[in-house]
Amino acid sequence: MLNKNSFRFSLTVYRKELRDALRDRRAMRMAFLPPLYFVAIFVGLVFFAVSMENDKKVAGVNSIPVYVEGEQNLPELVAWLREQGAVIKTVESGAYQQIKDKKIDFALIIPDEAKQKRAKGESAPVWLVYDGANQKLSSSxxxxxxxxxxxxxxxxxxxxxxxxxxxxxxTPVMLREDNIADEQKMSVYLLASVPLTLLLAAFIGSVGFSADMTAGERERRSLESLLITPASTFSVYLGKWLTSVSLTVVILIMQLVLLAIAFRFLPFNQLGLRVDVNYIDLINVFWVLVPVVFFAVALQLSLSIFAKSFKDAQSLIAGLVFVPMMLNFYTMFNPGVFHEWWLWVPVLGQAVVIKEILLGGAIVSFAFWKFWFVGLMITCLAFWVGIKQLRRPKIVYGQ
Structure with missing residues (x-):
């Protein structure tokens, strides 16, 4: 099966499938637009965070509007709030009702008895009234x-x-806090979506092409004519696999280039974050993702062979997209959890290492070798399943 002619036939199939794929403009748009959307959403989130931060600051101090009723009863408290940058808005009366009517968000209500008790040296009551259901008020x-x-x-x-x-x-006891996370590590929450979008690009980049080259040709009855040529089933499968891999790799490179540009110009410093991602880091991320592309494409091709139509194939292999989503969500919600065996789990290990690379952490020893070893094993298994199915008359002729 493996000889010089096999690889020559594979290149022939590769050129044929690649030419057909490039002619399908609709499929090309569907494949290359998601990376643009992913990067655009990430950039939008960063600028949204910057905008929210700037809304709270004027000349470097907090400018939070604070509504006060009874300002004259504790003028020293109001003066202190002004010194800290709060914008005091006086409410003559009815602050409580205005909050219930949602005319204002919250208010400090200082009753007349506060002034009297303050003069006697007693504890003066002050009410902070707000609607706890309004989550946007938490910082204020x-x-x-x-x-x-x-x-x-x-x-x-x-x-x-x-x-x-x-x-x-x-104050018999004083609590002191020390946050040992540096600025680089604090950016984990902002960069948590980047590994997910990269893994999604590796998975969904070739979905349309893989489904069309297998189930689509089976539906059009063109797969039979391809299999009766001198090319072996291995050559046919390899040529189709190389086509999807090539297109997905181009999609990944495009997304990494866009991310490199975004990391270069996004104002992370305005958020108090230090994000230093260089081109070497992005190259390392690329080599981490290549094994994912290999086995993702092989799995998509093998699953698509079982489908009788293009739509059925898309529905069948769409479940693969949930694999990176579920595993990446686990790492996002458990950022401090890590086990060595994770590096042997496809997608999960890549998500952890990509996050470490972007955050400037050290790459775990032999992580790349583990990714490539596991990825090639899954790819070979998917190859074996796909080639075996191509030799079945029920698959080829739809019997």
Whole structure:
């Protein structure tokens, strides 16, 4: 089966299938547009995050609008909020009802008794009223709450010192936090979608071509005429596989080039992130993805052979797309979890290593060899199944 003529026939089939694929403009658009969409969505998410960050800042300080009713009762608290950058909006009365009517988002309500109790040295009640169902208020509410506690602690410390007591008496325990994650690691949440889009491109780039070259030809009754030529079933399968692999590799390269341009010009620094992805990193990502392309295309071709029509083939192999999605979602929701055996799991290992490469982490030793070994084993198995099916009269003649 394997001889000089086999590879010569494979190249002939490859040229024929590649020419047919390039002529199908609709299929080419369907294959090359998703990478553009993936990169465009990623760029849009980054600029959306930058816009949200800029909305909260003016000249480097927070500019959160805070509605206050009863400002005259605790003017020192209101002055403190202004110093921290809050934009105070005075509400004469009815702040509670305005929040219920959704005219304003939240408000500090300082009753008259707060002024009286503050003068007596007693605890003054202050109400922070908001609608907890509105999730977009979490950052604003957190800002007001933290500044209120800070001001309250400062006032309490002054009161203790006025009575000849050390301020530490009021705070017997102090909690200190130390976030050991550097800026590079904090960007994991923003870059978490990149491995998924790359793996999806490796899987869906050749779906249309693989389905058309097998189930499509079977539906058009042209597969029979191809198999009666001197070319062996191995040569026919290899030529079709090379066609889908070539097109998918081009799609991957295009997406990586677009990502390189995006990483070069996107304003990650405005988000406090340090994303340093160079061309060597993207080359490493490409070599990680190539084995995925090999076995993904082989699996698509072998599954498509079982389908009786082009539409049936697309439905059958569409399930393969869920493989990278499910495994990548697991790594996204469990960023701190890693096991060595993951590197032997197709797609899961690639997702972990791609994320590490993009975040500037060290590549696990022999990870590339594991990917290539497992990928080639799955590819050979899919080859064996596909070639065996091409030799069955029921598949070829549709009996």
């Amino acid at each position: 509410i957190g800002f007001v709450r933290s500044q209120f506690y800070t001001w309250s602690w400062r006032v309490g410390s002054i009161n203790l010192m006025a009575r000849g007591l050390a301020p530490d008496v009021g």
